[in-house]
Amino acid sequence: MSNEVGKEAAAVASSINSSNTSLSAYDRILSGLYWLGTKIFFGMESVGNVVVSVLGLDQSRYQYVIDGMTQEDWKIAKEVQQKRDLEVQYGKDSTLLKELENGGEIVTDATTVNNIDDNRT
Secondary structure (H helix, E strand, C coil): CHHHHHHHHHHHHHHHHHCHHHCCHHHHHHHHHHHHHHHHHHHHHHHHHHHHHHHCCCCCCCHHHHHCCCHHHHHHHHHHHHHHHHHHHHCCCCHHHHHHHCCCEECCCCCCEECCCCCCC
């Protein structure tokens, strides 16, 4: 969005500058200040983006935890998230969750459980 505003401001400033011969000195000063202000504003925005990137403020608060996770950690985190999804969907006292805790395994879909003990009644 800022690029669109910058292009529009540049177009206005160039059209004003191209017709500067018919403008009064006051109008030329105002158009010059407008042009200078837009250049300063967009320059500050660019510098701000660089500072944010260098300081790492554009990353997640706990990015270091995510970067340090192993494949096993990701697998455990995924299983915990799938269990939480099932709790939300079916409630904490769900038969499906009890079967999962007794050796069942979640596969791809949060509602699908495999390897459930065959001694169910």
